[in-house]
Amino acid sequence: MSDAVSALNGARFTGFAQIEEASLCGMITVRGDLASAAMVKAISTELGAEMPAVNKVSFGTKGHVAWMSPDELLVVVAYEDANATCAALNTALADQHVLVVNVSDARAVFRISGDGAREVLAKLAPVDLSKDAFGTGDFRRTRLAQVAGAFWMNTDESLEIVCFRSVAQYVFDLFRVSAETGGEVGYI
Amino acid sequence: MLTLQCPYCGVHAEETELHAEGEAHLKRFGPGSSDDDFETYLFMRENPKGVHFERWRHVNGCGKFFHAARSTTTLEVFGTYPAQTYEPPQDIKDKISAKYPGWSWRDFS
Ligand SMILES: [Zn+2]
Numbered sequence: 001m002s003d004a005v006s007a008l009n010g011a012r013f014t015g016f017a018q019i020e021e022a023s024l025c026g027m028i029t030v031r032g033d034l035a036s037a038a039m040v041k042a043i044s045t046e047l048g049a050e051m052p053a054v055n056k057v058s059f060g061t062k063g064h065v066a067w068m069s070p071d072e073l074l075v076v077v078a079y080e081d082a083n084a085t086c087a088a089l090n091t092a093l094a095d096q097h098v099l100v101v102n103v104s105d106a107r108a109v110f111r112i113s114g115d116g117a118r119e120v121l122a123k124l125a126p127v128d129l130s131k132d133a134f135g136t137g138d139f140r141r142t143r144l145a146q147v148a149g150a151f152w153m154n155t156d157e158s159l160e161i162v163c164f165r166s167v168a169q170y171v172f173d174l175f176r177v178s179a180e181t182g183g184e185v186g187y188i
Numbered sequence: 189m190l191t192l193q194c195p196y197c198g199v200h201a202e203e204t205e206l207h208a209e210g211e212a213h214l215k216r217f218g219p220g221s222s223d224d225d226f227e228t229y230l231f232m233r234e235n236p237k238g239v240h241f242e243r244w245r246h247v248n249g250c251g252k253f254f255h256a257a258r259s260t261t262t263l264e265v266f267g268t269y270p271a272q273t274y275e276p277p278q279d280i281k282d283k284i285s286a287k288y289p290g291w292s293w294r295d296f297s
Pocket residue numbers: 194195196197198199246249250251252
């Protein structure tokens with residue numbers, strides 16, 4: 001087996017907030033009828049999580065589940081658990097019209113933490129990131145400058161960002177420039 | 189700047205999160221249709237000064253297609269609604285009528 005490595009090998013930057021590329025992360029795309037009893041049960045059994053509300057991420061005991069669209073979820077688990085969770089979900093939903101695919105290696109994940117975290121992201125996405133509008137458990141699919149991205153806020157108020165692995169360097173560079181000391185806007 | 193609320197995820201999406209997808213409520217004419225119908229389906233579009241119905245896609249978001257009713261002159265948005273329909277909802281038509289009495293657009297009025 002080859003050694004799986006994350007897109008940027010854990011690149012880091014510290015400006016007025018801390019940027020880090022997270023290590024490998026397990027991600028599974030689930031498409032299907034989110035309101036069906038079978039889906040709710042599968043998510044609860046396999047992830048220990050509730051079905052997330054619209055534009056929310058639900059933190060479970062075995063992984064996170066994010067609302068991607070009216071018929072799509074993003075399941076986040078440990079990288080080494082992704083194949084097993086994917087298989088378990090497929091088994092649990094075998095008689096349903098669903099699609100469950102391990103997309104871990106198609107993605108890159110970043111974490112922004114520190115007091116200026118909101119501001120680093122707010123410069124790059126057309127999203128209201130003020131404290132009143134975006135908090136722990138909120139999830140949003142949007143764009144990061146010129147590429148698609150999604151993010152949520154963790155319980156420790158750090159921001160976790162997901163993008164395609166092919167644009168990982170571009171996204172890291174965006175964050176790096178946005179977080180440069182002296183670039184604080186101080187609005188949020 | 190144009191802001192449309194996506195009827196699927198509820199996000200008030202700013203224009204750069206969206207992609208314009210042309211006119212709404214087109215009726216498709218495919219194989220077996222007359223040349224006239226096929227040509228009209230492919231090429232003939234409304235280009236109104238005022239009330240217009242458009243299709244948009246929340247491309248940098250939930251990814252869904254939806255419809256929007258707005259004015260091309262004032263940029264006022266009368267409303268957005270899901271794409272699984274053949275005509276605009278009555279409350280949006282009422283809103284347009286209040287502003288533009290006697291308006292019409294293709295078969296709608
Ligand atoms: Zn949407």
